Amino acid sequence: MAVQELQLPLIDLSGYINPKSPGDRERVIAEVREACAKFGFFQTKGHGISLDTQKGLLKSIDTLFNLPKDEKRSLSFLQNVSRRGYEESGMSLRDGDKLPDSKEAFYIGREDPVVEHAGFYGPNVWPPLPNDQFRTPVWDYYQATHNLGSTIWEILLQGLGHPISVMDAFAKKPMVMMKMIRYPPLAATLPGQFGVGAHTDFGGVTVLLQEPNKHGLEVWLDEKDGWVPVKAVEDVYVINCGDMIMKWSGGAYKSAKHRVINKADNESRLSCATFFHGDVFATNPLNPEDPVKETVGQLLIKRFGNQFSLSDEWKQEVKAAA
Numbered sequence: 321m322a323v324q325e326l327q328l329p330l331i332d333l334s335g336y337i338n339p340k341s342p343g344d345r346e347r348v349i350a351e352v353r354e355a356c357a358k359f360g361f362f363q364t365k366g367h368g369i370s371l372d373t374q375k376g377l378l379k380s381i382d383t384l385f386n387l388p389k390d391e392k393r394s395l396s397f398l399q400n401v402s403r404r405g406y407e408e409s410g411m412s413l414r415d416g417d418k419l420p421d422s423k424e425a426f427y428i429g430r431e432d433p434v435v436e437h438a439g440f441y442g443p444n445v446w447p448p449l450p451n452d453q454f455r456t457p458v459w460d461y462y463q464a465t466h467n468l469g470s471t472i473w474e475i476l477l478q479g480l481g482h483p484i485s486v487m488d489a490f491a492k493k494p495m496v497m498m499k500m501i502r503y504p505p506l507a508a509t510l511p512g513q514f515g516v517g518a519h520t521d522f523g524g525v526t527v528l529l530q531e532p533n534k535h536g537l538e539v540w541l542d543e544k545d546g547w548v549p550v551k552a553v554e555d556v557y558v559i560n561c562g563d564m565i566m567k568w569s570g571g572a573y574k575s576a577k578h579r580v581i582n583k584a585d586n587e588s589r590l591s592c593a594t595f596f597h598g599d600v601f602a603t604n605p606l607n608p609e610d611p612v613k614e615t616v617g618q619l620l621i622k623r624f625g626n627q628f629s630l631s632d633e634w635k636q637e638v639k640a641a642a
C-alpha cells in the first residue's frame with residue numbers, strides 16, 4: 321500500500337547556512353531533529369547547491385551511462401580495491417529479494433593518491449571522457465554534496481546538544497562515497513524487479529538528488545505501515561540517516577527503509593546519492609561517552625566486508641585500530 325497523501329517535511333536550510341536572525345539556526349536544528357526522529361528522512365531546499373551544478377552532474381551521468389556496454393564494463397568496480405567504478409545492472413541482490421536490482425551505478429569517492437586502510441582510501445576510476453563532459457562537473461558536484469553532508473552532520477550533532485567542534489576529529493579525512501545511478505524504464509524490468517530493493521543505508525548522512533519529475537523513491541513509514549512516495553522535485557534534495565547514525569544516536573535519529581521503482585514505463589531515471597560517513601578510525605561523535613569504541617571502518621567491514629576483496633591483513637589493520 322502506498323500512502324499517497326503523506327509528504328516528508330520540507331526544510332529550508334538557508335536559515336542555517338545564512339542565518340538572518342539569532343533564532344534561525346536553532347529553528348533549523350529543531351526541524352531537522354524532529355524529522356530525523358520521526359521519519360529518518362526529510363526534503364530540503366535552500367541547501368546552497370546551485371542548479372547549474374546539479375544539471376552538470378545529471379548531464380554527466382547521462383553521458384556516462386550512454387557509453388557502449390563494453391566500455392562501461394572495462395571500468396568495473398570489481399577490478400578496483402576501493403570499489404570505485406561501474407556496477408552493471410543485475411549485480412546487487414539483497415537477502416530476501418527474488419530478483420537483483422535493475423539499476424546500473426558508478427561510484428567515486430575521496431581522491432587519494434594511494435590505496436590505504438583496506439582500500440577505504442584510494443584513487444578514483446575516471447571514464448575516458450573529456451574532462452568538461454565528466455570529471456570536472458562530477459567533481460564539482462561531489463565537493464558540493466560533501467559540504468552539504470558535513471553541514472547536515474553539524475546540524476544533527478547540535479540537535480543532540482554537541483558542539484560543532486566534534487566534527488574536527490570525526491571528519492578530518494571523511495569517507496564520502498558518491499553513487500551515480502541509472503534506472504531502466506519500468507517496461508524494461510522484470511515483473512517484481514525493483515530499481516533498488518528495500519534497504520536501509522549503511523552509515524552516516526545520505527544526500528540524494530533525484531532527476532526532476534522522475535519519481536520512484538519510496539520510504540517505509542512504520543506508523544502508517546506503508547510506503548510513502550517521495551516526489552522528485554527540481555532543486556529539492558532528499559536527506560536521510562543511515563544505520564550508523566541510528567545506532568550511535570541510541571535511536572534518537574532513525575534509519576528508515578526505502579526502495580526505488582521507476583514509475584515511468586518508457587523513460588530511464590537518474591539519481592545520485594552521496595554518503596557522508598566519517599574517518600575510517602573515527603568513533604561515535606553523537607555520543608562521545610559511548611563505551612563501545614567501534615569505528616566507522618569496523619562498521620563498514622561488518623556490513624560490506626564480504627562484498628569487498630579486502631585482504632585479511634588490511635581488514636585486521638582497520639579492525640584492530642579502535
Ligand SMILES: O=C(O)CCC(=O)C(=O)O
Nearest residue numbers: 501516530537580591593
Ligand atoms: O535512487 C534513489 O532515489 C535512491 C537510491 C538509494 O536509496 C541508494 O542508492 O541507497
Ligand SMILES: [Fe+2]
Nearest residue numbers: 519520521578
Ligand atoms: Fe538508499
